[in-house]
Amino acid sequence: MNCSSATAVLKISHSVWDDFAASVRKYLGQLLPSVTFSDMTQTCELSFGLDFKDNKMxxxxxxxLPQAISRDSGKxxxxxxxxxxxxxxxxxxxxFQRKLRSHWQKHTDVCYCLYGSKRHMLLDIFHNYNMPFYKFGDILFLEKIPKEDxxxxxxxKFSETGKEISGELCGxxxxxMKNHPYYTQxxxxxVWFRTATVASAEVVDEAFSDIIGQLSLLFANIxxxxxxxxxxxxxAVADGVTNFSSKEVLIKYQLGHLLISKI
Structure with missing residues (x-):
């Protein structure tokens, strides 16, 4: 846990300069004797440094901190x-998890949205009876982003940059990429890089082939x-096998019960 956690909370919860500066002095004043604004733009973005050193929060x-700010601001x-x-x-x-839960469960004005990309690890954290975060909150499984979206x-995004792509090519x-967020983007x-004005199927095919070629090297190393x-x-998985315990599958793919149990 470092100063970035505290500054992130303050940056999100305050949008007005005077209000922001007052909050910094109030909640983080013990960290630094002063706060310096390096840029004041119409976007109201601010950066400042915090140094724990000998004067730690x-x-x-x-x-x-989130609960304190919510309570004081009424938000x-x-x-x-x-x-x-x-x-x-x-x-x-x-x-560390026990420490977090002991604090977070008392925060009546704050909601914590905890997410990640490793489903099995997250399930172990929240569904394992022996873990501190067991039954901490509701679990939501995100489905694939619909094709129409x-x-x-x-x-x-193409239109915003002065380029065109048909709905058919977007589909x-x-x-x-089977709706996978990272690979679809x-x-x-x-495709956008290769498009001057209007995207074509040939450009999509070319871009797809290049990506497959790049990833093939990575997968080969794995x-x-x-x-x-x-x-x-x-x-066997690629061939659509589902019954991995059948004698036929074990013989055909030279698998063993030990491997199956591990997977």
């Missing part, structure tokens, strides 16, 4: 933390780290 004070707050599963990589992660999004991009970007049985398991 306590761990408990930082954790309670509800939502704190969003991405890749929350990485909490398991901290030193003594269980102690991708078509609108891609088309709008083609989405289908090729990656392919869209590559394959090199796998055992023969693990590779055979992936081949």
């Amino acid at each position: 306590t761990f408990d004070e930082i954790l309670d 509800k707050m939502v704190v969003c933390i991405d890749e929350f599963q990485n909490i398991n990589e901290y030193d003594d992660p269980l102690a 991708w078509i609108e999004f891609i088309g709008r 083609m991009i989405t289908d090729l 990656q392919l869209s970007q590559q 394959i090199d780290t796998l055992t023969p049985r693990q590779i055979n398991f992936l081949l």
